[in-house]
Amino acid sequence: GVGVDNIDVEAATERGIPVVYAPTGATISVAELTFAHMLALARHIPAADASMREGRWAKKELKGTELHGKTLGLIGVGRIGRAVAERAVAFGMEVIAYDPFLTEEQIAGCHARKVELDDVIEGADFISLHLPLTPETKGLIGEEELGRMKPTAYLINCSRGGIVDEEALVRAVEAGKIAGAGLDVYGSEPPEGDILRMPNSVLTPHLGASTVEGQARAGRIVAEQVLMVLRGERAQFRVNRP
Numbered sequence: 001g002v003g004v005d006n007i008d009v010e011a012a013t014e015r016g017i018p019v020v021y022a023p024t025g026a027t028i029s030v031a032e033l034t035f036a037h038m039l040a041l042a043r044h045i046p047a048a049d050a051s052m053r054e055g056r057w058a059k060k061e062l063k064g065t066e067l068h069g070k071t072l073g074l075i076g077v078g079r080i081g082r083a084v085a086e087r088a089v090a091f092g093m094e095v096i097a098y099d100p101f102l103t104e105e106q107i108a109g110c111h112a113r114k115v116e117l118d119d120v121i122e123g124a125d126f127i128s129l130h131l132p133l134t135p136e137t138k139g140l141i142g143e144e145e146l147g148r149m150k151p152t153a154y155l156i157n158c159s160r161g162g163i164v165d166e167e168a169l170v171r172a173v174e175a176g177k178i179a180g181a182g183l184d185v186y187g188s189e190p191p192e193g194d195i196l197r198m199p200n201s202v203l204t205p206h207l208g209a210s211t212v213e214g215q216a217r218a219g220r221i222v223a224e225q226v227l228m229v230l231r232g233e234r235a236q237f238r239v240n241r242p
Contacts, residue, residue, distance in 0.1 A: 009240050019239040020225035024079060025218025026209035031083035033208050034158045035091075037182030038126055040202045041154045042067055065152075068092035073124025074112060075140075076159065077102055081130035082110040096120060121145050126154050133160035143168040149178045158208050161185040170194045173201065184208050 004021055012019050040046060043064035051058040072088045074081045074097040085095045089111045097112035098120045107114040120127060127149065131137045141155065142165040149155070155178060157164050166187055172178050180200030184207055196203065209218065225235045 004239050007239075013240040013242045016242040018229050018235060018242055020222060020229065020235045021237050021239055022218040022221035022225070023237055025221050026211075026214045027079045027083050029211040029214035030080045030158050030208040031087060032211075033184060033204070034080075034084050034128055034156055035087055037156050037158065037184070037202050037204075038067060038072075038128075038154070041156075041180050041182050041200075046202055067126075070094070070125040071096060071123060073097070073115075073120035073127045074099075074130060075117065075120055075127065076130035077107055077110050077112065078130060080159075081128075084128055084130065085111040093126075096124060118148075121148050122150075124153060125150065126156060128156040129159045129163055131159050131163055133162045138162050139165050141165065141169075143171070146172040147177055151177060152179050154178065154180050154182065156182045158182075158184040161187045161189065166191075166195050170198045173198050 004019060007019055009019050044062040048058065048062050051062070067088075068091060071094045072085075074085060074095065077085070077097045077099040081097065081099070085097070088095050095112040096115045096119060097107050097110065098115060098117045099107060102110075102114070104114040115123075127141075129141070131140070137160075140163050141157075146155075146165075146168055149172075155164070155169065164183075164187075169181055173180055180202075181198065182202040182204075183195070184204045186195065186206075189206060191203075209215065221237065225237055228235045
């Protein structure tokens, strides 16, 4: 897949071992899962399903909200962020985005409007994270940022665990500072503790790339990269330069 934070790239480089990856393999799969989380939260689908199985007809209790007309705030506009933006436009959403590595024109080409991080935090109805986990992004969304979000806003993280302070997130949701959260990734996997009891949330077990098509695509890309290295060629998607 796209993440290599489970590989000791420095050690591999020291030993002359090339590290390759498949950055395009799971793009569609993760983008679609991001929208699955958004729709599930907006329409209270997990709670609705649970109430039906309990024999309750909770129609009046579960009034949701439309995605149409809402503002989606992207933090990170790489391949997956762009794919999410394309789908958001199809749903009739306004898309704003923060990515310090892209120009205003580049982000406009991704169907979004470039803004600052504070604008996303304070102005979006849905905030979706699409970042690698680095020293700079670790804990990027913490108590202070959560406290500045709209009380009706939802946070979605289908990128990397560790970017969100999970303890602060649980407190924010429980206190009603934000409406809820959708998580597919966690600081520790599998997660334990309060995060599993967080209300108004959709939790999935790191399913982002777990589709038949996504796995086949990623496997094919990695195999192609390995063959290129074995032939003495320069891999298209390499992480290091051993």
